[in-house]
Amino acid sequence: MMGVVMVATVLLYSGRENPGWRIPAGRAADVVRAMDAMPEIVCPPPTIGGLGYTGVRLSVKAPESVERIWTFAGSIAMSDQRCFADAGRKVERMVLRTGRSHIDPAVFASILPE
C-alpha cells in the first residue's frame, strides 16, 4: 500500500463544508483489503439521498494510476458505475472510524451507534 493516498469525506451537511480527512497509511491498507473482498452486484436504482447523513465518499489514488472515487451508502459501495455489496456496512464503518476526531461526537454517535 506504499504511496496510496486515501481521503474520506462524510456526506453530511448542506451549507457547511463536509468533514474530510486523509486516512493514515496503515488504516488505508486495511480499508483496501476490505474493499477487495466486497462482491460485485447488480446496481440498484439510484436513490437521491436527502438531508442529513447519506454516506461516505472515498478518494483512492495510487502512484501512476488515476484517482478512483468510491461512495459508500448503506450496504452498497459504488465506483466507476459498478456496485459492490458492503455487507453489514463493514467498509463504511471502517472508514468512518478513521475519522472519528473529525466528526461532531453527537453526529458520529447517530450515524455509527456503538
Next chain:
Amino acid sequence: MPMFAILDVFSGTPNPAWPIDDDLAQRMAALGSTESTPPALGYRGIQVVSTASAPAAEAATVDALGAFTQSVVIFGSADAEKELLGVGVAAGAVNADLAAYVTQSLGSGPLVASRGVTVSSACPPCGGNNAPTYDPAYWNDSSRQLVNNCYAYTNNNATGTFAQPGRGSGQEYTSLDCAGVGAASVRDGLVTTDTFAACRDGWYAALVIWPGQDYHWYRQDTTGCWSHKPGQTPARNVDNSGAAIADPQQCDRGPYTVFCTYMVTNASVTIA
C-alpha cells in the same frame, strides 16, 4: 382485458407493475411510444400492457402478470409518466424512494394521479416575479454539483465556491442558528418575510437549521413548489420522504428541524 403499467427500472429484481383503468390506458396508447432513447441502467420508461391472467385490482410485480401484450412505452413524456407513476404510488406498487428517483429523472413538478387522487401536495401559486425555473440538469452537471451548495442554489448563482452566508458582504456567519445565519444572509441582500403569499420582485427562499450543526436553504420555483440542493448532492424538488414540497415549513427536513423564516432574494444579491 386488464391493463397494467410496468415501471421499467430494475436490472435484477422484478419491475413494479400496477393496474390502470381503461381510460388511462387508452389515453396513453393515443400518445404512442416515444422515440427517445432510454439509458441502459436506471429508469427506462413505463410500459402499458394488457394481460388476461393477472387480477386487475391488485398491485403486483411484472413476474406476477404472466403473459402480457405491450401496448406502448411512455418515455420522455413527463406529464404522462407522472400520471402513470402517481397511480403506481397510490396503488402501493411504487415506494417513496423509487418514486423520488423517477420523478428526479423526469424533471420538475409533483406527481399527479388520475381520478383526483392526490399523491403530493399541490403547488401553491408562485409569488416571486423573478422565480427561477427548476433546472436540475444545470445544477447537477459534473462541473457544478460538488462545488455549489444550498445557498448558491437558493440564490440561483453557481459561484463554485460552496457559498457561505455573509461571505459575499464581508462578514460570514459566526453562529449556526437562525439569528446568526439569517443576519449574515440579510447582509448579503436577502430580506426576511413572514409568508410567501404576496407577489413581489425576486423569489422566495426559506432558511432552516440543524441545531448546532448546519443550515439549509430552499427556494420557490416557477412551479410554485420548492426545490433545494443538499450540499454536494444533486438538486431535487422533493423532501426527505420523496414528496413534492409545497411549503418547506411543513416538509420532511430530516435533521434540519428548526424552521427559521421565509426570505426574499433576487439576482443582485451578492454571495461568495
